[in-house]
Amino acid sequence: MSNSDNYHQLTRTFQRLSRFSHLSAIASWDMFTMMPPGGSKARGEALAELSVLEHQLLTDANVAKWIAAAQQEDLNDVEQANLREMSRLHHQASLLPESLVEAKSLAGSRCEHAWRSQRPANDWEGFAENLKEVVKYSREEARLRAEAKGCSPYDALLDVFEPEMTSARLDILFADIKSWLPELLNKVVAKQSQQSLIAPTAPFPTAVQRELGLETMAQLGFDFTAGRLDISAHPFCGGVPQDVRITTRYDENELLSALFGVIHETGHARYEQNLPQNWAGQPIALARSTAIHESQSLFFEMQLGRSPAFLKRLIPAVTRHFGDQPAFEESNFIAWNQQVKPGFIRVDADEVSYPAHVILRYEIERALINGDIEVDDIPALWNEKMQAWLGLSTIGNYRNGCMQDIHWTDGGFGYFPSYTLGAMYAAQLFSAANRALPDLNHAIAQGDFSALFDWLRQNIWQHGSRFTTEQLITQATGEPLSSRYFRAHLEARYL
Amino acid sequence: MSNSDNYHQLTRTFQRLSRFSHLSAIASWDMFTMMPPGGSKARGEALAELSVLEHQLLTDANVAKWIAAAQQEDLNDVEQANLREMSRLHHQASLLPESLVEAKSLAGSRCEHAWRSQRPANDWEGFAENLKEVVKYSREEARLRAEAKGCSPYDALLDVFEPEMTSARLDILFADIKSWLPELLNKVVAKQSQQSLIAPTAPFPTAVQRELGLETMAQLGFDFTAGRLDISAHPFCGGVPQDVRITTRYDENELLSALFGVIHETGHARYEQNLPQNWAGQPIALARSTAIHESQSLFFEMQLGRSPAFLKRLIPAVTRHFGDQPAFEESNFIAWNQQVKPGFIRVDADEVSYPAHVILRYEIERALINGDIEVDDIPALWNEKMQAWLGLSTIGNYRNGCMQDIHWTDGGFGYFPSYTLGAMYAAQLFSAANRALPDLNHAIAQGDFSALFDWLRQNIWQHGSRFTTEQLITQATGEPLSSRYFRAHLEARYL
Numbered sequence: 003m004s005n006s007d008n009y010h011q012l013t014r015t016f017q018r019l020s021r022f023s024h025l026s027a028i029a030s031w032d033m034f035t036m037m038p039p040g041g042s043k044a045r046g047e048a049l050a051e052l053s054v055l056e057h058q059l060l061t062d063a064n065v066a067k068w069i070a071a072a073q074q075e076d077l078n079d080v081e082q083a084n085l086r087e088m089s090r091l092h093h094q095a096s097l098l099p100e101s102l103v104e105a106k107s108l109a110g111s112r113c114e115h116a117w118r119s120q121r122p123a124n125d126w127e128g129f130a131e132n133l134k135e136v137v138k139y140s141r142e143e144a145r146l147r148a149e150a151k152g153c154s155p156y157d158a159l160l161d162v163f164e165p166e167m168t169s170a171r172l173d174i175l176f177a178d179i180k181s182w183l184p185e186l187l188n189k190v191v192a193k194q195s196q197q198s199l200i201a202p203t204a205p206f207p208t209a210v211q212r213e214l215g216l217e218t219m220a221q222l223g224f225d226f227t228a229g230r231l232d233i234s235a236h237p238f239c240g241g242v243p244q245d246v247r248i249t250t251r252y253d254e255n256e257l258l259s260a261l262f263g264v265i266h267e268t269g270h271a272r273y274e275q276n277l278p279q280n281w282a283g284q285p286i287a288l289a290r291s292t293a294i295h296e297s298q299s300l301f302f303e304m305q306l307g308r309s310p311a312f313l314k315r316l317i318p319a320v321t322r323h324f325g326d327q328p329a330f331e332e333s334n335f336i337a338w339n340q341q342v343k344p345g346f347i348r349v350d351a352d353e354v355s356y357p358a359h360v361i362l363r364y365e366i367e368r369a370l371i372n373g374d375i376e377v378d379d380i381p382a383l384w385n386e387k388m389q390a391w392l393g394l395s396t397i398g399n400y401r402n403g404c405m406q407d408i409h410w411t412d413g414g415f416g417y418f419p420s421y422t423l424g425a426m427y428a429a430q431l432f433s434a435a436n437r438a439l440p441d442l443n444h445a446i447a448q449g450d451f452s453a454l455f456d457w458l459r460q461n462i463w464q465h466g467s468r469f470t471t472e473q474l475i476t477q478a479t480g481e482p483l484s485s486r487y488f489r490a491h492l493e494a495r496y497l
Numbered sequence: 498m499s500n501s502d503n504y505h506q507l508t509r510t511f512q513r514l515s516r517f518s519h520l521s522a523i524a525s526w527d528m529f530t531m532m533p534p535g536g537s538k539a540r541g542e543a544l545a546e547l548s549v550l551e552h553q554l555l556t557d558a559n560v561a562k563w564i565a566a567a568q569q570e571d572l573n574d575v576e577q578a579n580l581r582e583m584s585r586l587h588h589q590a591s592l593l594p595e596s597l598v599e600a601k602s603l604a605g606s607r608c609e610h611a612w613r614s615q616r617p618a619n620d621w622e623g624f625a626e627n628l629k630e631v632v633k634y635s636r637e638e639a640r641l642r643a644e645a646k647g648c649s650p651y652d653a654l655l656d657v658f659e660p661e662m663t664s665a666r667l668d669i670l671f672a673d674i675k676s677w678l679p680e681l682l683n684k685v686v687a688k689q690s691q692q693s694l695i696a697p698t699a700p701f702p703t704a705v706q707r708e709l710g711l712e713t714m715a716q717l718g719f720d721f722t723a724g725r726l727d728i729s730a731h732p733f734c735g736g737v738p739q740d741v742r743i744t745t746r747y748d749e750n751e752l753l754s755a756l757f758g759v760i761h762e763t764g765h766a767r768y769e770q771n772l773p774q775n776w777a778g779q780p781i782a783l784a785r786s787t788a789i790h791e792s793q794s795l796f797f798e799m800q801l802g803r804s805p806a807f808l809k810r811l812i813p814a815v816t817r818h819f820g821d822q823p824a825f826e827e828s829n830f831i832a833w834n835q836q837v838k839p840g841f842i843r844v845d846a847d848e849v850s851y852p853a854h855v856i857l858r859y860e861i862e863r864a865l866i867n868g869d870i871e872v873d874d875i876p877a878l879w880n881e882k883m884q885a886w887l888g889l890s891t892i893g894n895y896r897n898g899c900m901q902d903i904h905w906t907d908g909g910f911g912y913f914p915s916y917t918l919g920a921m922y923a924a925q926l927f928s929a930a931n932r933a934l935p936d937l938n939h940a941i942a943q944g945d946f947s948a949l950f951d952w953l954r955q956n957i958w959q960h961g962s963r964f965t966t967e968q969l970i971t972q973a974t975g976e977p978l979s980s981r982y983f984r985a986h987l988e989a990r991y992l
Contacts, residue, residue: 021546024539025520032523036531040723041740044519044777051516055550228535245536282539 008071009081011064012088013284019059020283024242026052031240031247035232039115046111053107060095080286083468087285094162097146106139110412117411118235126381126400133410134377137370140413144371156368159416163292164423166471169368172419175426176361178485184391186489187354190342190496199338202329205254214323215250215264218316222268222302223455225275236408237263237349239270239299243282246271257320257329258339259350262303269302270295272455276463287466290474292417296424297431298462304353304425305432305491306454310336311447342496344392346402353425354492358391363407363418371415380404427475429487431462434479503566504576506559507583512778514554519737521547526735526742530727534610541606548602555590575781578963582780589657592641601634605907612906613730621876621895628905629872632865635908639866651866654911658787659918661966664863667914670921671856673980679886681984682849685837685991694833697824700749709818710745710759713811717763717797718950720770731903732758732844734765734794738777741766752815752824753834754845757798764797765790767950771958782961785969787912791919792926793957799848799920800927800986801949805831806942837991839887841897848920849987853886858902858913866910875899922970924982926957929974 026049033045059065069089077085113132120129140159147158157168215231229246241247248267250260273289281287289295306312313336321330329338342352348359366383369375375383384404385396396403409417435457436442445453461478469477476482521544528540554560564584572580608627615624635654642653652663711726724741736742743762747755768784776782784790801807808831816825824833837847843854861878864870870878879899880891891898904912930952931937940948956973964972971977 018546021539021543024543025524025547028527028540029520029523032527036725038722038725038740040720041737044516044737044739045523048516048519051513052520225535227533230531230533242536242539244539245533 005076006072006081007075008068009075009077009085011068012072012085015059015062015065015068016088016285017283019056022052022056022059026056027240027242028245028247034234034236034238034240035247035249042111042115046108046115049111050104050107054100054104057095057098057100057103060092065092066096080281080468084281084284084286087288087467090165091285093150094147097150098143102139102142102146106136106143106413109135109139114408114411117405117408121401121405124399124401124405126405129400129405130377136411136413137377140415141371141373143413144415154372156371156416159371160419161416163416163420164471165291167293167419167423172364172423175483175485176357176364176422179357179422179488180361182489183354183357186492186497187342187344187358190354191344193497194337194342197337199341200329200331200334202257202338203327204256206257206324208252208254210323211252211254211260214319215261217319218261219264219268219271221449222265222272222451224268224271228275229271231264237267239267239274241274243274243277243279243287246274257324258316262307263349265307266299266303269299272302272458273298273463276459278464278466278468281466286468290462290465290467290469291471292420293423293427294462294471294474296420297427298424298458300353300421300424300428301431301458305428306446306451308340308353308495309443309446311443313339315447315449340495344394346388346394346396346399347406349406354496355392356425357422360418360422362387362391366404367410367415367418423483426483426485426488429491430475430479430481430484431458432491433487434461500571501567501576502570503563504570504572504580506563507567507580508779510554510557510560510563511583511780514551515778517547517551517554521551522735522737523740523742529729529731529733529735530742530744537606537610541603541610544606545599545602549595549599552590552593552595552598555587560587561591575776575963579776579779579781582783582962585660586780588645589642592645593638597634597637597641601631601638601908604630604634609903609906612900612903616896616900619894619896619900621900624895624900625872625875631906631908632872635910636866636868638908639910649867651863651911654866655914656911658911658915659966660786662788662914662918667859667918670978670980671852671859671917674852674917674983675856677984678849678852681987681992682837682839682853685849686839688992689832689837692832694836695824695826695829697752697819697833698822699751701752701819703747703749705818706747706749706755709814710756712814713756714759714763714766716944717760717767717946719763719766723770724766726759732762734762734769736769738769738772738774738782741769752819753811757802758844760802761794761798764794767797767953768793768958771954773959773961773963776961781963785957785960785962785964786966787915788918788922789957789966789969791915792922793919793953795848795916795919795923796926796953800923801941801946803835803848803990804938804941806938808834810942810944835990839889841883841889841891841894842901844901849991850887851920852917855913855917857882857886861899862905862910862913918978921978921980921983924986925970925974925976925979926953927986928982929956 029045029049037045069085069092072085109132113129113136116132117129141155144155144159147161148155151158151161153161154169160167160169160172212231219231220226228244229241229248232247232249233251234249235251237248237250239246239248248264248271250263250267252260273295277289278287314332317330317332317335329335342354344355344358345351348356351359362384365387366375366380370377370380381396381400381404388394388396388403435454438457439445439453442454445451462474465474472482524540524544532540564580564587567580604627608624608631611627612624636650639650639654642656643650646653646656648656649664655662655664655667707726714726715721723739724736724743727742727744728746729744730746732743732745734741734743743759743766745755745758745762768790772784773782809827812825812827812830815830824830837849839850839853840846843851846854857879860882861870861875865872865875876891876895876899883889883891883898930949933952934940934948937949940946957969960969967977
């Protein structure tokens with residue numbers, strides 16, 4: 003018997019699990035991009051069956067035994083980190099009975115599928131009925147996890163997406179943002195109201211937008227031998243590291259809305275495509291957390307994509323694709339693409355008002371999961387918070403209010419904070435990269451992103467889940483997460 | 498304990514298996530239509546892992562126990578038929594060790610993936626190396642099956658695709674065809690050489706061809722809420738009955754090549770979409786066999802699609818999509834689309850020379866699996882048989898010779914005879930429908946296919962695998978399979 007037999011048994015089990023995750027990732031991508039409506043029920047059942055299988059494999063008694071025994075084995079640093087992640091995944095799964103895993107998966111598929119037509123129909127009552135089922139199972143999940151962890155139900159869900167994160171810590175970070183963001187937002191809106199901008203003249207044909215998107219992805223290093231760009235109602239990055247599937251949606255009235263979506267998802271995609279291939283199939287090769295994932299997409303979209311240097315470089319490409327327009331004059335083009343305009347829709351929000359959308363959802367989902375409110379309370383709370391933050395009423399406007407996002411439809415409670423955590427990480431990372439790479443701004447203006455991407459590869463991508471989030475970010479930037487880089491970034495760009 | 502407990506345990510197991518087959522079907526469709534090359538290795542491993550899982554579930558000791566016990570239970574006719582199919586699938590799987598299932602799946606994925614670039618490069622040596630691996634595992638499979646069944650290795654593989662069929666019976670059917678087809682082919686070619694036809698003027702843009710295909714699918718009753726049309730190098734019908742995925746490929750120089758491919762796959766698709774939904778997930782709800790499946794596609798493509806009445810009705814649609822041309826004059830258009838031209842490529846072959854392509858492959862694959870020849874012998878044999886049947890040399894022309902088909906790449910030995918069996922079944926079924934529906938030709942000329950499709954639904958589609966092939970065809974047509982309807986059809990249409 004070798005001195006790492008138990009560890010090697012575990013690597014075989016997780017290898018197998020990763021192959022089933024591959025099929026689940028592709029079938030899910032297909033569900034959002036390709037599947038006709040008639041396939042929905044059978045697909046939901048197939049994916050639920052696979053969830054149950056994965057749950058069985060992950061919670062098998064042998065896995066517990068091997069984990070305990072492997073902790074006594076002679077493992078190197080990488081193996082120890084992999085074992086830590088295996089143990090985390092095993093314990094997370096072991097807290098849930100198989101029946102709950104299946105019921106939650108089925109309720110989520112049903113709710114998501116119905117939501118696709120309920121949202122355009124503004125049918126809150128129909129949606130609420132399905133959502134209550136989803137919330138029931140998510141609360142049960144949260145209760146079981148919370149009991150084991152000794153924390154609040156919501157914190158227990160947060161921990162699945164964002165290990166180490168707690169609502170106590172989020173409250174501090176978000177309280178800080180709340181202390182300066184409303185005033186900053188007012189100042190920026192007031193300042194920008196002085197601008198008189200020339201709007202781009204539509205239409206912008208979908209096929210041309212797609213070409214511009216593909217060209218930009220190539221410039222940003224997307225590997226097309228290991229991924230694709232498609233269309234879905236709700237843009238996402240899915241698939242597997244060897245075959246990353248990103249999506250966008252096109253509006254022929256909007257010049258760059260789809261493109262910035264593509265740039266955002268390309269950030270996610272490059273992280274996935276550059277995860278450590280030599281550990282492929284093992285938990286250590288997975289992305290660190292949802293917030294770190296968001297940090298990469300927002301690094302691409304906001305830190306890089308909406309920087310004046312990058313925007314300036316976009317103009318010749320935009321002109322080549324759509325013909326010249328007065329709106330494409332440099333200062334107008336940059337200002338147009340840096341507009342701050344509080345609105346209803348999170349995914350269309352500028353980076354200054356974005357945290358309002360996230361904190362609002364965080365407060366509502368936390369109350370919902372902790373049992374302080376019910377599904378029926380959501381619309382009124384949504385309206386109240388939108389009024390308070392952005393001065394917008396969502397009364398009766400469910401489709402652009404509490405029905406706009408896909409996350410809750412399949413029980414993704416605890417995900418939303420990742421967006422603003424990601425924005426903070428992105429600002430902190432960009433600041434560190436800027437210090438490490440003195441010619442960065444000049445290189446970006448030249449369209450040379452190689453040093454920047456090398457820096458991300460060295461500091462984030464290649465590590466997968468080898469380090470904890472706190473270790474990763476401290477090694478990369480010299481300190482733990484701080485909101486001050488995000489504030490400094492917004493002030494520098496918009497004031 | 499109820500009197501059908503064991504049977505119900507089996508239905509749960511097969512329900513679960515059908516959900517995993519769903520994922521495998523979608524991931525396979527994706528592999529041929531969407532997947533970038535970098536995903537190939539991981540996809541192959543994921544599909545192999547799923548094959549192993551399905552094999553484990555199907556060969557579980559409980560399944561054998563339940564089958565034995567269920568045979569003593571009080572089951573109705575449908576349940577008994579379902580149990581017969583369950584037992585067949587269980588026994589087929591039980592003959593193979595898990596290691597062989599996995600090795601065969603991996604070797605097949607590798608060979609298929611490499612073939613995609615080896616075929617255009619005419620790289621027989623590279624291909625042969627992978628094919629030898631595939632043949633090794635297929636021979637091993639055939640040996641194990643043959644030992645259990647007490648038949649030749651090739652017959653054992655044939656039985657997987659086409660239950661009850663033997664090479665002895667095929668030899669009689671094919672000998673009959675060989676006795677009259679060469680002469681018929683010569684006569685038709687001689688007769689058609691008198692024609693002076695106007696060729697359609699290319700190009701025919703892909704997007705327009707696709708529109709015509711979608712419109713024709715709709716007319717043929719394809720349910721777009723439960724299926725899609727996409728592109729792949731080798732057209733196929735995949736997916737699941739609730740979500741049928743058909744593909745075609747476009748050549749802008751060819752007027753209707755893609756369309757007839759679409760009509761062919763629509764025949765497969767309507768069979769799938771009309772399998773018995775109330776038994777969904779059970780073996781009895783699956784299509785009867787590959788030859789019956791082919792009979793539906795050839796019923797649509799050849800019996801219906803290339804009939805003068807149908808072709809005549811196509812002219813206005815073709816003119817609307819591509820503009821008018823002299824080639825679209827009625828008698829010219831019909832004659833153009835009924836041309837018999839012996840050529841290299843099976844999938845492009847007319848229905849008169851098609852059996853030559855199939856019988857050639859049957860003879861080679863039978864010798865290969867039975868160990869009478871080796872992979873290295875294939876090109877010479879191919880050339881010899883193409884010379885004898887169609888007067889064409891394939892020396893050095895592997896890409897249009899023995900490398901043209903996908904079937905052998907993943908070990909689908911025993912499938913090819915289904916094409917000509919399907920053509921015979923299709924002719925026999927159309928003849929029976931014609932007798933049952935006196936106004937059929939008039940209805941087709943009017944574009945009213947409802948009675949024809951109702952007849953297929955009643956006689957074939959709704960039965961799934963409830964009856965054996967022989968029962969099914971005898972009930973539908975009054976007699977077992979006979980080659981005389983196929984011969985009569987070819988003589989009536991082409992002489």
